[in-house]
Amino acid sequence: MADQSLAHRAQHPTRTETIHLPPSAPPTNHGKTFAAWFTTYGVVAGAVVAGLAMAFAVVWLFWVGLGVIVVTLILGKVLQVLGHGQGGAATLARQARSGGH
Template sequence: MADHSLAHRAQNPTRTETMHLPPTTPPTNHGRTVAAWTTTWGVVLGGLVAALGVAFTLVWLFWVGMGVIVLALVLGKVLQLLGHGQGGAATLARAQRRGGH
């Protein structure tokens, strides 16, 4: 009968794991980019406006909030395409000016 206790398995490893590291170092900004912040705060603001529209039963205010959300998503994508997103030229240049972080 084999010993399958946790202590036995911890003391007697049965296999080795292979590590697969990325070929390059990932960006160090953790998503803190102009495009990400613009999108995030635009969606939060649009959600707040839409929620107020629901709370006060104002259908037009709800749709204005939904429009702000869509506008924020489009604006975030445009900023990303212009290089202000993760790995973009403007983001990398800004990181170089700040010392890499």
């Protein structure tokens, strides 16, 4: 355990560290984009369907759930490419309209 007495602190002053900030501010949407929400909800819905299918032993419904997941991932990537993802044109325009948040 380190000595935290007043005499010790007087003899060993604390050094100040330099803080290096990023060159520009990060996006203010915190990843809450249309593409991200669509992908998240779609994958969760597909996982719920596949999980229920496993619980009730319905094989075809399990494959439907996995299909929903795959289609959602593809459509999420398409939405990102179309500008609805982080840093996309549609996301930046929506941020500008709403004041940055």
